[in-house]
Amino acid sequence: MFNEIILPKKWDAESDLVIIGAGTAGLCAAIEARKAGAKVMVLEQTPTPNGSLSVCAGNINFAGSPFQKAQGIEDSPDNYYEDGLEGCKGDPVMWRKFVDNHLDTYEMIVGLGYEPLEVWILPGHKIARAHYFVGGGPQLLKLLEKGATENGADIKFKHRAVHLYVDTPNKRVVGVKAESGGKTFNFKANKAVIISSGGFGNNPKMVSEFRGEEYARRCLPTMKGHTGEGIKMAMSIGVATSHIGTAAMPSIPMDAVTKIPDAITLHHTLCGSIFVNMQGKRYVNECLQIFPYLGEASFAQEGEFVFTIYDSVIREMIHLIDWKIFKEYQDDTIEGLAMQLGIEPDNLVEGIKEYNDDIEKNGYDTKFGKKLLLGPHKVPPVKVEKPPFYGIKLMECFTSYKGGLKTNPESQAIDYNGNIVPGLYVAGECQGGLFSEGSYLCGTMICYSMTFGRIAGINAAAEKP
Numbered sequence: 001m002f003n004e005i006i007l008p009k010k011w012d013a014e015s016d017l018v019i020i021g022a023g024t025a026g027l028c029a030a031i032e033a034r035k036a037g038a039k040v041m042v043l044e045q046t047p048t049p050n051g052s053l054s055v056c057a058g059n060i061n062f063a064g065s066p067f068q069k070a071q072g073i074e075d076s077p078d079n080y081y082e083d084g085l086e087g088c089k090g091d092p093v094m095w096r097k098f099v100d101n102h103l104d105t106y107e108m109i110v111g112l113g114y115e116p117l118e119v120w121i122l123p124g125h126k127i128a129r130a131h132y133f134v135g136g137g138p139q140l141l142k143l144l145e146k147g148a149t150e151n152g153a154d155i156k157f158k159h160r161a162v163h164l165y166v167d168t169p170n171k172r173v174v175g176v177k178a179e180s181g182g183k184t185f186n187f188k189a190n191k192a193v194i195i196s197s198g199g200f201g202n203n204p205k206m207v208s209e210f211r212g213e214e215y216a217r218r219c220l221p222t223m224k225g226h227t228g229e230g231i232k233m234a235m236s237i238g239v240a241t242s243h244i245g246t247a248a249m250p251s252i253p254m255d256a257v258t259k260i261p262d263a264i265t266l267h268h269t270l271c272g273s274i275f276v277n278m279q280g281k282r283y284v285n286e287c288l289q290i291f292p293y294l295g296e297a298s299f300a301q302e303g304e305f306v307f308t309i310y311d312s313v314i315r316e317m318i319h320l321i322d323w324k325i326f327k328e329y330q331d332d333t334i335e336g337l338a339m340q341l342g343i344e345p346d347n348l349v350e351g352i353k354e355y356n357d358d359i360e361k362n363g364y365d366t367k368f369g370k371k372l373l374l375g376p377h378k379v380p381p382v383k384v385e386k387p388p389f390y391g392i393k394l395m396e397c398f399t400s401y402k403g404g405l406k407t408n409p410e411s412q413a414i415d416y417n418g419n420i421v422p423g424l425y426v427a428g429e430c431q432g433g434l435f436s437e438g439s440y441l442c443g444t445m446i447c448y449s450m451t452f453g454r455i456a457g458i459n460a461a462a463e464k465p
């Protein structure tokens with residue numbers, strides 16, 4: 001490990017576990033650790049739970065769930081493992097651990113009262129396994145907080161962790177320094193510390209350093225509180241990283257006018273809208289793997305914006321979204337819509353005619369090979385022809401960062417020499433492992449964060465004080 005760290009003379013409070021971040025992973029860790037009988041303190045920098053779940057519609061992959069079975073969908077953890085490795089190209093051992101444990105996560109959240117609503121097929125998956133739940137991410141966050149509190153976790157809001165304490169002779173992480181209301185507190189962790197503080201997407205300096213200046217400049221971060229502090233704290237004591245930055249890629253573009261975090265246009269796209277650039281030209285198969293193709297293809301277009309365009313029939317097909325968070329432009333003609341959006345009108349009219357003729361003649365889009373829509377509709381693409389026509393102005397965004405700190409499958413932090421860092425666990429978006437360079441399977445992050453949060457909580461609770 002790096003710097004020698006001076007331990008405080010006096011601790012302000014102690015607990016078996018100190019968890020940094022009351023989000024997706026941290027709250028799941030807290031629930032499991034409490035069930036295992038450990039005393040749990042959670043430090044959260046914001047006044048209420050406020051991580052990524054609070055802004056996310058939340059499609060969550062579960063493979064082989066009772067909900068899929070009830071709908072006659074045959075699926076299994078092994079299927080997800082295959083799609084996951086193909087789609088994310090991460091560490092097979094981490095993927096195995098994840099899929100083998102993810103259905104327990106399903107049971108846990110359904111046990112907390114989370115109700116499945118629909119199951120969709122998303123790009124990159126061979127089977128419909130993206131579960132949508134009543135109330136989406138915000139409702140899940142509420143239930144996780146309730147679960148953690150009712151099980152007896154002590155959540156300390158407005159407490160920002162700033163530093164890890166290491167007992168240098170024993171090379172063990174033994175506590176956390178935190179700041180609250182202008183004061184400093186030292187919290188002792190008798191068994192372990194869990195870092196579950198999210199990624200670094202809201203820290204332009206880290207994005208620039210790990211992913212590149214262009215991404216930091218052009219992609220709007222939509223994830224809350226992801227300042228990378230937990231990652232920096234761990235790196236400063238010698239924890240290694242796994243594909244940090246290189247695994248991150250832009251998500252499906254988001255509304256550039258409202259800039260509301262969850263105003264990403266996944267559902268428009270899966271249900272038949274088309275993407276065009278400022279020159280009015282289509283540039284991609286809209287139902288291709290979102291990460292990296294759709295995100296990177298949008299990022300590569302000339303001009304400030306890209307656009308999603310659809311007609312009144314497609315609008316009816318777009319499902320499970322909150323229209324209020326989008327600024328839709330509308331017109332009875334495609335030229336009129338193009339003028340409102342600032343797109344080259346002749347090209348847009350010509351391009352849409354070409355798209356419609358192609359579908360009429362061949363039954364699908366032969367230009368980019370879009371054969372089927374996804375989401376709730378497994379039908380061939382439909383023409384963009386029935387007024388009124390609609391469009392949304394889009395910009396690139398990040399919804400999560402994929403690489404992070406290195407752990408083993410038990411969620412134990414690993415140092416630069418490949419050794420376990422005693423007393424330190426990592427879970428959630430700050431944890432690498434499932435992802436490598438430039439690829440991701442949509443709908444994995446929430447399940448991954450919850451599942452490794454649970455694993456970290458169970459293992460940390462079993463440590464000897």
Ligand SMILES: Cc1cc2nc3c(=O)[nH]c(=O)nc-3n(C[C@H](O)[C@H](O)[C@H](O)COP(=O)(O)OP(=O)(O)OC[C@H]3O[C@@H](n4cnc5c(N)ncnc54)[C@H](O)[C@@H]3O)c2cc1C
Pocket residue numbers: 020021022023024025026043044045046049050051052053055056057058059060061159160161162196197198199222223224225226227228229230261262263398399400401427428429430442443444445446447449
């Ligand atoms: C708009 C949007 C849409 C998304 N859609 C999906 C989707 O449909 N499906 C999917 O699988 N994934 C989706 N994601 C990604 C997914 O939500 C996240 O990757 C996942 O929830 C991250 O969990 P986490 O526990 O790592 O972080 P979070 O749940 O964000 O929790 C981290 C917490 O740590 C706190 N924290 C940070 N630093 C400190 C500190 N120093 N001290 C104390 N507390 C700290 C933060 O305030 C935060 O509360 C989406 C993300 C966004 C932003």
